[in-house]
Structure formats: structure tokens, C-alpha cells
Amino acid sequence: MAVTEAAATTTAGTAPELPAYEPTERTVPTRSRERASYDKTLVHAILDEAYLCHLGFVRDGAPVVLPTLYARVGDRLYVHGSTGSRPLRMAREQREEEPGLAVCVTVTHVDGLVLARSAFHHSINYRSAVVHGIACQVTDEAEKRMALDALVDQVVPGRSRDSRPANAKELAATAVLRLDLAEVSAKVRTGGANDEPEDLSLPHWAGVVPVAPRHGAPVPNGDLEPSIALPGYLAAPKR
């Protein structure tokens, strides 16, 4: 029910309603299924509100999870890194059956701390999106430049137009991976503590502590020319 509420809120705007992602064996959770959603509008909203993901891949049979920046462009995600970094190098190596790197990209927002009377029912209000797929290296230069702009704009919308684009050397040093949004699920928990009826009379406080990222006042670089004013896209708090 929490998921339905969140999805309804998200689709109540002017954006056209999108079809849902097709659930697969690995995007259907074994528990708390009522929190899972395949709603594209909800998934896109979760992805668009963040810029940092946790990228998982397998190296020598063991899992590796690294924090990295990403951008969503339509039904694709892009991540980037030095051409020498491990996941980018691994994605270039052709596997026997197909090119690319099997990845799982997860984005999580913490919205609140849920305190219940019972330790067992303590929880977190959150929204997460999990994307499974094969990340492939972008070789087309126009797509690569578009993705690099999108990666900058995902962090600060409008910023890419107000910075020097990558030159040939920087472009060559940067690898970009593309991941189609096809096998995707969201998970959402909202609301207060769900205690057992027999615990409601216990003398413990119950409720939610809201959590959200706070963006502070921008701090100019020490070497910034004083005549350069704070740009409009930074003057208003991002969120």
C-alpha cells in the first residue's frame, strides 16, 4: 500500500503515464513484496533525484560494490570513469558469449528513521531503485559527449552549458558505460511505525525522524576570480 501511495503521488503531475517494467525472477523480492514497484514514472523519479549510485559487478567470482556518479537519459543509465579503472576495463574485455559487464546499479534515498515500540519493527523509510543488466562501453563520440554532459547535469542541472567541454585528451581518458533500463524494480517504504496491537500501550515513543540531504551555501574556490558571481542554477537550493 505504501508503494501505491508513492506511485500515485508521482503520477499525479503532468508527466504522461509510462508503461511498467516487466517483473523478472530477480526483480521480484522474496519478502516485503507489497513494497516493490515496476512503475516507470516512480523509478525515473527515484533515479532523477540522485546522482550517486552503488555499482556492483563480479570480479574473480566475488562481488564488488563501488560508489559512482550516474546519469539517466530516457531509458538508459550512464556511468563513467577513467579508462584505467577496473569496471571500465572489464567492460571493454570481450566475454566469449557477449561484450560488456554484468552489473547491478542501486540508488537509495533515505527519507526517515522509523522508531517502533518493539525493536523488531524499527525500520527506515526509503525509496530505492535496482537495475540489473549488461553495461556496454559507449564508442560513439556524440553519444559519449552527450552522456558526459548528462553526468554533469545530473549533479547540478544546467551546469554542463556553463563549463568547458572535454577536450580530445580528456575524452580519450574517460570511458563511459551504458546500461539499458529494462530489468528494473523500485522499493518504497513510507509511513509510521507498524507495531503489534499488544505493544501500543508500551511506554516507548514511536514515530518517524525525517531525513533528507541538505545542500549548504556554495563555497567559492580559493582561486576564483572575485568578479564571477554565483550562477543562477546554484542560487536556489537544489532540493
Add this chain to the structure above:
Amino acid sequence: MAVTEAAATTTAGTAPELPAYEPTERTVPTRSRERASYDKTLVHAILDEAYLCHLGFVRDGAPVVLPTLYARVGDRLYVHGSTGSRPLRMAREQREEEPGLAVCVTVTHVDGLVLARSAFHHSINYRSAVVHGIACQVTDEAEKRMALDALVDQVVPGRSRDSRPANAKELAATAVLRLDLAEVSAKVRTGGANDEPEDLSLPHWAGVVPVAPRHGAPVPNGDLEPSIALPGYLAAPKR
């Protein structure tokens, strides 16, 4: 150099200096090595400031990354979940060579958005800790209860004493995994934008937008008895 600064700040307090984690082939990054640290005090500080990690494991050869709560107790991490959830079930299944589940647990704090004159030098100030190892199910009841208390206290310090402990049924429905902090690294970026000398005269703003989690005013549950006051551990903002 950024890492040295951060480590120095962390160890400047009263805590005794701890030995460093031994770097291994997979905890030495292929790039930005100057940002890597194996300082235990720094790693513990990064882990203690958060409560949500991204847990990676391998299922049918593919990576899976799920957000989940954790607690640090000494040189161990604990995560928990329903006995029916996938990683908990997988950790119970005995592998041929050894019990447990190969995992990677990653914790990341975003501290700032770094805007450079060049798109290429845009970055994020962050502190992350990455833990590799084999997560094993906790079978000792005393250790399990201690870990469940620690999981509650990691989110809100002092809360476990002010809630009803798990009863036998709840304890049986919850699985706890233990992961030794042995193969661990931290990565830290601090400071302003590092533009190329020839870009310093470009007319683009450069600097840092600070980011930190904000904890709002606690919202009592709708079914909370009005005579129950806000507890002291919630009266002051957590961080």
C-alpha cells in the same frame, strides 16, 4: 593528500590510534590511489556515521546490490533480515569449501558537489568504506541479541534500551550475518576544484556545494499516547 588530512583530523581526538588494515590486491584501487586509506580509525569513523550500507553478493553468477541496515561492533559488521530474504538464505546454504556468503559492503557519505571550470574536473567530495569478506550466519543467541541491539543503536544511539526486545518468535524470524572487518579500505576526496592552470581564467564559477543529511523534527506516530514525551536521545539533532 586529501586522505592524510582527513585521517589526521580523525585521529586528533582522544581515541587510541589503531593499526591499519593490510592492503590486498582488491583493496588497492587501480586509480586515484592517493585517495585510498587503510587507517582503522578513519574506516571506523566512516562506518559509525552511517547506518545504511549497500550489500553486494553474487547470485547465479550476476551481481546483486541491495540497500540494508548494518551495525559496527568492534572489528565486525552485522546485517540482518528476514530468514526468508535471498542473501540471508544464501548465507545459510553450505558451500562445498566453506560456509557463508561472499559479500562486499560499501558505505558512502557525500560531503559536497565539486564544480570545476572544466566538465572533466567536476567531482564529488565523499568518504567511502568498502569491506570484502565472507558473511556468516550468527547462530549464538547472545551474539544475535547483541547484534540486533547494535543495529537499532546504529540508527539512533541509545534507542535499544528504550524499546521492547525481540521475543522468541521475532528472534526466530530474523537472521543476522556477521562480517569481519579484515579486508577493508576507505576512499576520501576533500577540497575544492582542481582545474588545469590554463582553465583558471575561464568565466565559470568554481567551488563546492556542501552536502550533509538533515534530520527533521520527529513526527509522533498517530497512535502514540500523548503523555509520552520525546525522548532525550531524539531531542538533539542526531548529526
